[in-house]
Amino acid sequence: MKAIIIMDDVFTHRVYPDYLIKELKEDIEFVSKPLTNDELLKNLDILSEVDFIFSGWGGPKFEKDVLDAAPNLKMVFYGAGTIKNIVTNTFWEKGIRITTANAANAIAVSEYTLAAIIFGLKNALTMNQQLNDTKTYPEPGKRNIRGAFKVKIGLISLGAIARELLKLFENFDFEVIAYDPFITQEEADRLGVVLVDLDTLFKESDVVSLHTPLLDSTRGMIRKKHFLSMKGNTTFINTARGAVVNEEEMIEALRERKDISAYLDVVYPEPPKKSSPLYEMKNVFLTPHIAGSEGNEVTRMGDLMVKEFKAYLAGEKLKYEVNKEDYERMA
Template sequence: MKKPKSIFLLKEEFLSVVYSESAIAEICDITENDGRVHTAEEILKNPEYYQDVEIIFSGWNAPVLNAELLHALPSLKAFFYGAGTVRYFVTDAFWERNIRLTSAYTANAIPVAEYTMASIVFALKRAWTKNYALRQGRIDHASQEVSGVYTGSRVGIISLGAIGRLICQRLSQFELDVVAYDPFASESLFQELSVRRVPTLEALFSGCDVVSLHAPKLPETEGMITGELLQLMPRNATFINTSRGAIVDENALVRVLKNRPDIFAVLDVITDETAYCTTPLLTLPNVFLTPHIAGSAGRECHRLGDMAREECHRYLAGEPALVPVTPDNIVRMA
């Protein structure tokens, strides 16, 4: 049986970042693929070559799939995206074609969950605060101010998307009280994760030793985490943000951290990511700041390409997608 024709359509520099040599070789084996990166400009300039392209493998910096580009790809039936958000390239014209679309965002959730898990453990041990004391020439023996990774310590998760679910699953190995806030999650999901639902953000912030933010950045979530919520945190609590900076009122966060030196913040994201070296957050002793490294990096990125490859296998076998993206479920995706 003739193999379906496929192409790689992403920025040239990202091909080897997202797709390992073995993944590229396998894709070239199961489909008719020349192993090189194609561009939207090439497709529009030489449409006859792309008339029979059925499958596209993509990744970061995919082109916008507008009507003109789709017209040059009349046989396109599946688009496997080896990265997270698809919002910047899907269009109404794309949805009208009923093309199968998948994302590797659940694969990208793994390193974010791992970063968060490490941060939660360090937070409950107050590791950063103790380290800061040492650098100031003090040994802080105040163990009574350490929550500890044990019964009685409470961790709050905001949003039970792919990352939030992974974290809850991994926290189940510890003797901790885990609660979550997600007004869109079903009761069955809370039961499946063995997590208690908290009805309001106020209740979550006021009752947790650690609060970890994983909500998607949507118009309705921008500025959702206010200074009033942060001020509710118990003494020596920690706030973690590996989501997006704009979900937090950053000016209020700075004010609260200055007024409440007992509170600690672990931040991998800020509102203006060109200002990591100049943000006032960097000057505060109760902040641990990293430059958006929680997501896939280095070899971890190959998970994304591996997932696109697996989605292709499922497509060719007539099986449902692992992570389908549809007009209905994209509404709540980051």
Template sequence: MALTSNKPRSLFLIPESSFRAIYNADALAKVAELTDNDGQIYSAEDIVSDPERFSDVEIIFSGWGAPILDEVFLSALPKLKAFFYGAGSVRSFVTDAFWERDITLTSAYKANAVPVADYTMASVIFALKRAWTRCQRLKEGLAPDYTRQVHGVYHGSKVGVISLGAIGQLVCERLTNLDLDVFAYDPYADESLFESLQVTRVDRLEDLFPMCDVVSLHAPWLPQTENLVTGAMLGSLPDRGTFINTSRGAIVDEAGMLEVLQARPDIFAVLDLLQDEKTYHTNPLTALPNVFITPHVAGSQGHECHRMGALAVEECRRYLNGEAQVTQLTRESAERLA
């Protein structure tokens, strides 16, 4: 039964675990201020099985585990006007039927970009100081090695960024604040973006690796980006170079990377992902001394997830006030998301 209110009716369409992770008490209070919302969690089955009960719903808040927005589901929500997704990519659940309805769709991918950029920044600093290698020496009972010069965090140290999406842009902004020399590769970005970020454009990906002390990957996983980073590129890193991947494992030729890291112990890899994330305990990369690996934790974790819920609520406020959305998606832009 619809709630009695002059505000548009909204509901949470999301698995309970995702709801608890993404929307905190502050977000729930703001949703209640902006819309007519009963604070309950619903599933697609709830809606499709009793469409009359939800016939006046105009706004949906969702997140990880959102159902497929197909024609059957949408027909049960004839007044749906806006879908605010408190997570990243929407490609797994939007359909042609959804786009044909011209429903406002936003994603919190820019909020999720923040912790990934933070993780990358920490990794860059540790890489330029050779922190992991020096830690390994101490664990092996070896004396601290001060004889080999480290790059350090200042002018003259060169960092390369692959792709200038939301994460890549944040990384560049943070890096330029550290007075580093930053280079970037993105064949789809306008020259104005490189200028605004104060980074030097590199036109060929294979040229980025030999010129940079650290290369960080932030390209989306698309059919055309699979195995984008080859073993030959990684092998062209300079002495004591570091490769960072917080994007997706499929974008890197994993067999080629393993071969290079085995042949060149001076190169270091910081990997938050593998092609098959079920192989963390058995993948030979994990055992290499020149690899630092984490189990896909660069993205939003713990309280960081609340940032995504807060953005979804802010998108709703903007929508109701007739203001521009932060991350409104179209069919074309949704296809480019990681």
């Protein structure tokens, strides 16, 4: 069996370090050193005998020319998150399988989200601004801090990240409500969440955390009215996609409701325009799309793909394989 690694060379040895390569070589032969996508496109013939492609950020888009050059390709192991921008109809038509490290990436995003939830419930953003402005500590009892006990957390969409987050919530006394039109009542009961409509979620939650994939049907779905309906001194978190929120309306709402803290790891466009008010707004905590795997965290994704490969060889069901139906709902 033959394989190749194709991805951005900045990440290759971080996602697939030597110890993982050594483990893979116990079962497969690599036809070349790891290649970048540009290197591959200059030498598509190298795919002629390849059975498996290991990839990640900066990997190839599986269009007809690439797939025609790889007649033996059986499976792609994608050591990154969403496959939305790399898979094509031709890929599905050829019956090639793919598994993704989206679940491993979800761990990092869920940890970032939990940190933002705790900071939000501690009113940390406002406390920091007040401290910087006044150079004094606010008096106890006048800090508008809810605290992380017996509060209501609203999750918008219950995909991989939200489900990882629910595992982390087991250490907290949170009531969790959720909006997800694809989830059955039976599934919600199993997850321990109460399903509500979107308007109710915003009105009742102490923290709202957005995890919705960007689809035509979800673009701009979070509107000004949702923010204005939130309770006082509440928190909004977005680690999903910036375009799910109507950003202009969000900015208007956050200007009116300075008691709402917004933790935004994603915006639209990215980065925001230099003239964007988001840079200056005191109730906005802006980070440059870092919630996903960074640093040592990226190796977790490669490790997961090696585990999936071992399961494939053993004829076992792959935990993280994506079929066409799953793909059409992905961000």
